[in-house]
Amino acid sequence: MEQLTRRAQTANSLLCVGLDPVGENVEAQLQRVVAETAEYAAGFKPNLAFFLARPDGVALLQRLREWIPQGVPMILDGKFGDIANTAERYAAFAYDVIGADGVTVNPYMGEDAILPFARPGKAVFVLAKTSNKPVHSWQDQELVKGGTVSDFSADVVQTLTHEHPGLGLVVGATNPAALGHLRQRCPELWFLVPGVGAQGGDLAATVQAGCRQSDGLGVLINTSRALWQAAEPGAAARDLTFQINALRAERLSATI
């Protein structure tokens, strides 16, 4: 997470630019969004599904890697989740074939599914509480030993960080109470936070509930559609970054 922290400080930004390419002229639009938003991006998060659904998806991901400037982390959002020898193949895909700096991982199959991604220098965001609201929620199930399944995800990842400091959590912006709860539970972990914007998550509540007390960092706030569809993606990214930073400043002064 060092690269991410350094980048967030250098760019003075917690904005993650999500890349879910749809529509026409995808390649030109990807290049444009990356070029215009890079200055404000703490990271880029291409969503694997949107690339695989295209005929040239893997090659396009590789070209995307080239367009993202050195020093700006690229997190491949694959929600990978499989046992050890298979997880190693996914890690080889994400890191060696694509050149990503981090991934998202699904913990349903246990730490076998997580640790093969925890290479030195790589950021691994494990799903804890996601931004959707299913009728049948696995994550909200209450456990006999206390807490919910998403709390269990957070607790295990917290434990694993003692040996694997590159681990963090995915926590959706659509439920600020849950975000605040997990921040209390894991005061120092980096959270990747999707769900602001199109999915309805509130930016102020996200900053308030998600930022670390210690340094005002620790959340990577992802926006995809709002930037992809913006008439001027660069201006939209700048505005979002300014909004986030104003909210961070407010929160810091309130803390003092």
Place this chain on the structure above:
Amino acid sequence: MEQLTRRAQTANSLLCVGLDPVGENVEAQLQRVVAETAEYAAGFKPNLAFFLARPDGVALLQRLREWIPQGVPMILDGKFGDIANTAERYAAFAYDVIGADGVTVNPYMGEDAILPFARPGKAVFVLAKTSNKPVHSWQDQELVKGGTVSDFSADVVQTLTHEHPGLGLVVGATNPAALGHLRQRCPELWFLVPGVGAQGGDLAATVQAGCRQSDGLGVLINTSRALWQAAEPGAAARDLTFQINALRAERLSATI
């Protein structure tokens, strides 16, 4: 699941040929394993990770689709798990780009992550109890409302099958007691059962615990490495099918 049931009856087989391509001459070996084992295969299960880790992985999956004979289901083992609009992209990848007849799906993100795959005529195997044995097990967590997380997976999928009959479960062979338990809980669902062979699952216990009482079908027993590494994959598949069928016959006669 109709195509699968028909194929299992026609071929008189519950064998699923897992394709996790490793080593040299992968393309020739894939062609050989498919050609030699097709006669005995109730289905083929390529593992997405092993293809993505190769430079030409997606194109190779598309060629694999062509080599698998009509009528033999191809289940793309991608353990997909993402929210609705993203899951639709993965479904487009699996069904439209690759031409798979079914997939494996991870339920951590709720039914949003499952239902976009439930197109008519497609088989969707949802992870319930997998074959690995992690230290930190999400699946074995006991719920306040009773049962474990894997029981919850089984119960939700069972409920969803009323409207989506193409759903089944992934249940590992390495824990026959858990397999029998889930069979009791879901008497009629199809189970995709990995873990026989290299991972240590016992064939006799799998047939005993997994086959449906009603018709002796309902389990798709996956073997990957034992066939891939066999000197004669066809002979190995035939032997396995005969063994499975002998065990099914034993079980049926014991029931009578």
